[in-house]
Amino acid sequence: EEVTKCLELKTPLSDHGLQKYTLKTPKGTKDYGPHQMAIREQVFDKIIRCFKRHGAETIDTPVFELKENLTGKYGEDSKLIYDLADQGGEVLSLRYDLTVPFARYLAMNKITSFKRYQIAKVYRRDNPATSRGKYREFYQCDFDIAGQHDLMLPDVECVKIAVEILSDLNLGDFVVKVNHRKILDKIFEVCGVSSDNFRSVCSSVDKLGQCSWEEVKAEMIEEKGLSPKVAERIGIYIQRNGGLDLIEELLNNEDLAGNGTGREGLEAMKLFFKYCEIYGISDKIYFDLSLARGLDYYTGVIYEAALTKLSHRTHFANGELHAVGSVAGGGRYDNLVGMFDSKQRNVPCVGISIGIERIFSIIEARAQVEHEKLRTTETEVFVASAQKKMTEERMKICKELWDAGIKTEQSYKVNPKLLDQLHYCEERFIPLAIIIGETELQKGVVKLRYVMSREEIEIERNKLVQEIGAHIRTFSSIKQT
Amino acid sequence: EEVTKCLELKTPLSDHGLQKYTLKTPKGTKDYGPHQMAIREQVFDKIIRCFKRHGAETIDTPVFELKENLTGKYGEDSKLIYDLADQGGEVLSLRYDLTVPFARYLAMNKITSFKRYQIAKVYRRDNPATSRGKYREFYQCDFDIAGQHDLMLPDVECVKIAVEILSDLNLGDFVVKVNHRKILDKIFEVCGVSSDNFRSVCSSVDKLGQCSWEEVKAEMIEEKGLSPKVAERIGIYIQRNGGLDLIEELLNNEDLAGNGTGREGLEAMKLFFKYCEIYGISDKIYFDLSLARGLDYYTGVIYEAALTKLSHRTHFANGELHAVGSVAGGGRYDNLVGMFDSKQRNVPCVGISIGIERIFSIIEARAQVEHEKLRTTETEVFVASAQKKMTEERMKICKELWDAGIKTEQSYKVNPKLLDQLHYCEERFIPLAIIIGETELQKGVVKLRYVMSREEIEIERNKLVQEIGAHIRTFSSIKQT
Structure with a gap:
């Protein structure tokens, strides 16, 4: 709103408040997606x-x-x-x-x-x-x-x-x-x-x-x-x-x-x-x-x-x-x-x-x-939650993983749906997902999900960074061979 | 000479045959060396x-x-x-x-x-x-x-x-x-x-x-x-x-x-x-x-x-x-x-x-x-010759190394001086030099020189690529630790 006001102010030529833009790149140029x-x-x-x-x-x-x-x-x-x-x-x-x-x-x-x-x-x-x-x-x-x-x-x-x-x-x-x-x-x-x-x-x-x-x-x-x-x-x-x-x-x-x-x-x-x-x-x-x-x-x-x-x-x-x-x-x-x-x-x-x-x-x-599947990100882990009100715990885990150099994403919703989160992982070929839930956290564990095979195992919450690190090393050594 | 002629032809304004150029980048810009x-x-x-x-x-x-x-x-x-x-x-x-x-x-x-x-x-x-x-x-x-x-x-x-x-x-x-x-x-x-x-x-x-x-x-x-x-x-x-x-x-x-x-x-x-x-x-x-x-x-x-x-x-x-x-x-x-x-x-x-x-x-x-010594190339091996008329042999070795993915340089002189070649290596922090000579080639060997320590060993000419490959792997594993 302020910006629109300001636009009116700065460009008196477009005094309809809404300029018509030609949405294109200049002739002979292109964007790279x-x-x-x-x-x-x-x-x-x-x-x-x-x-x-x-x-x-x-x-x-x-x-x-x-x-x-x-x-x-x-x-x-x-x-x-x-x-x-x-x-x-x-x-x-x-x-x-x-x-x-x-x-x-x-x-x-x-x-x-x-x-x-x-x-x-x-x-x-x-x-x-x-x-x-x-x-x-x-x-x-x-x-x-x-x-x-x-x-x-x-x-x-x-x-x-x-x-x-x-x-x-x-x-x-x-x-x-x-x-x-x-x-x-x-x-x-x-x-x-x-x-x-x-x-x-x-x-x-x-x-x-x-x-x-x-x-x-x-x-x-x-x-x-x-x-x-x-x-x-x-x-x-x-x-x-x-x-x-x-x-x-x-x-x-x-x-x-x-x-x-x-x-x-x-x-x-x-x-x-x-x-x-x-x-x-x-x-x-x-x-x-x-x-x-x-x-x-x-x-x-x-x-x-x-x-x-x-x-x-x-x-x-x-x-x-x-x-x-x-x-x-x-x-x-x-x-x-x-x-x-x-x-x-x-x-x-x-x-x-x-x-x-x-x-x-x-x-x-x-x-x-060839319908080649090319990854456009390198994300290794997605931190998901199975229930509401888990934002802070998700953020804590993301912080730990980022600080350990692990490529990590999470949803920018406070209460995202689990299905949406898992769908995002599959779409983007993210190999691992951590899923946190109330019950598991009380037991001191989180679920680690292999996105492609949909297998899930439990890992200890306070060994999370080491465990994920080990999994990623395994993945990348398989990829290299 | 042809180009100069041509320049005269194309830019009649600079009809002295030699245009005065302002040798600078535009204001507020710079080259990166x-x-x-x-x-x-x-x-x-x-x-x-x-x-x-x-x-x-x-x-x-x-x-x-x-x-x-x-x-x-x-x-x-x-x-x-x-x-x-x-x-x-x-x-x-x-x-x-x-x-x-x-x-x-x-x-x-x-x-x-x-x-x-x-x-x-x-x-x-x-x-x-x-x-x-x-x-x-x-x-x-x-x-x-x-x-x-x-x-x-x-x-x-x-x-x-x-x-x-x-x-x-x-x-x-x-x-x-x-x-x-x-x-x-x-x-x-x-x-x-x-x-x-x-x-x-x-x-x-x-x-x-x-x-x-x-x-x-x-x-x-x-x-x-x-x-x-x-x-x-x-x-x-x-x-x-x-x-x-x-x-x-x-x-x-x-x-x-x-x-x-x-x-x-x-x-x-x-x-x-x-x-x-x-x-x-x-x-x-x-x-x-x-x-x-x-x-x-x-x-x-x-x-x-x-x-x-x-x-x-x-x-x-x-x-x-x-x-x-x-x-x-x-x-x-x-x-x-x-x-x-x-x-x-x-x-x-x-x-x-x-x-x-x-x-x-x-x-x-x-x-x-800090007078930091920063390498500006990644060359791993320099192929040098100790005598004249070694161009073709140097080229053959370079070809083998390049085709094996090894970063290799040589002199662009037909008869370069050995001292100049070794000086180039030291200046550029190139870790290894291969030195070829008539006598060694007849014995089926070449010299491998560690540029920094100036140590030299003999290696077999026809195992050259494998030997160099092994040395480079050793070097890079030392660098990583």
């Missing part, structure tokens, strides 16, 4: 465990950055950046990814060697397609290795990490497409593209997969100003893919491998494939000359993991796998940190980003199909 | 464990909301809300707290009973005072109980949770100040404040503590339009504090406790103190009539935890405890969900919010004083 959070925690846990297995530290950066720090990093995608309103003070934008803030962090703190992971939300004013996990607010799980290191050693580890995570999540078959910006640029050069048009043509190539080659070619000619002949020549190259054999073939191509950067890129790819062999992941890797990656800042190897067949347990309503698309991607960006440094001192970097929203949508679909 | 993240994870872990111990589920909501959903909820603080720029589409603001999005979530999903926690960042365009943990972007750790429950049962549990968390964090002595909005409003009424001025006077009272009574009185008279006499009368009440005795005294005050709401509030406080006694927390609780809480939406009991003495291990440079201020707060808000419902159906709620940034600043200060 408890069930989705339980899935999210499991997935994050696996990802973080992998990042830690590879020795990464973690950092966190603000959700917004000075707008100037984001400008000129994302090419054509810059239009998708969310800006904050000018309310006086600095000009700010929401972060578009975690890579540019990471580079800003390295430059600002003059760090020259760092292996870090970061899991946080990023923001893109894109056309959302929420049914296939494409949002305007979404998580990125990034792992990056910064520092002056030897060729391909950190790069291949990033791909190994993607393979470990995707295997561990058991989503189904996948491949990792790999390419190299130096090879791509050499192809553009050889085909007759002028060097100031490289990045722009690159972002056209990036659309292959979502668009047909005919569409991409049309864009190159009509929007990027290439001649049909140049576009045709590019097409011949970028429709090639394969393995080490293709690399060897291109190394024999005088045009590409004759001089500097083209040969450099191809030799790097050869080493990349050799290291993949040692790490036991070469069956997942293939060399795809059409892989371009949208962002401007890549300078070396680039890669993208895509599912090819979902695990047999997963079925989408529409049966579409294609809809899910790529689930991880990244590459080398050696000049980004230098862009932030007043003396352009560079710190070479390479990283991988796991596209977690798409993975969530797959796992959620699977959980739905 | 690995050391701070390690502390943060420990603190969050304790808080989440407590929330789960009380049976809470968790949700997540978007970082921004439709602006209309935040309007009219925060009283005078509404001016601190961050708005997003109008880039076409919806009018959006960054969330100011987690409570209003929670109420929107309940109304939108027609949920009438829910116990949830949420840990996420909120945004306020306030004057930052980062040295004492006051930021424009900061975490809130909220626990709320929604539903039609019996008097004070959920309310006291929220305070119990605050006490458990603050005790567990071992920050030093603290008290929880408690008051009730119905008592405050009755005091205002009795002193002669008109009811449409209650919330505005309330936010003046809220400044007591930071400001002296004389300053607050001046604001009441000059800005809120109270007569000096009315302000004086309020002053007599709100400077009172105590325990159950004060409640009893006020219950005998005909003016306050004669009719409806004043008596209701006082009786509720009496029950609150009784339940605190049962939960064993009454020594922390005191009734403080000056506690007002800034936000408009509270309707019942309100509380705030403040440190009174830091633990002996903590010393601020300036010795100021006062600077830290309140570390947790909350209360009952029974009408907020109804504001979002087209039929004004209410879901009564009560909650507690842990002010985590202030807690971080205390724990960081303590860690600094």
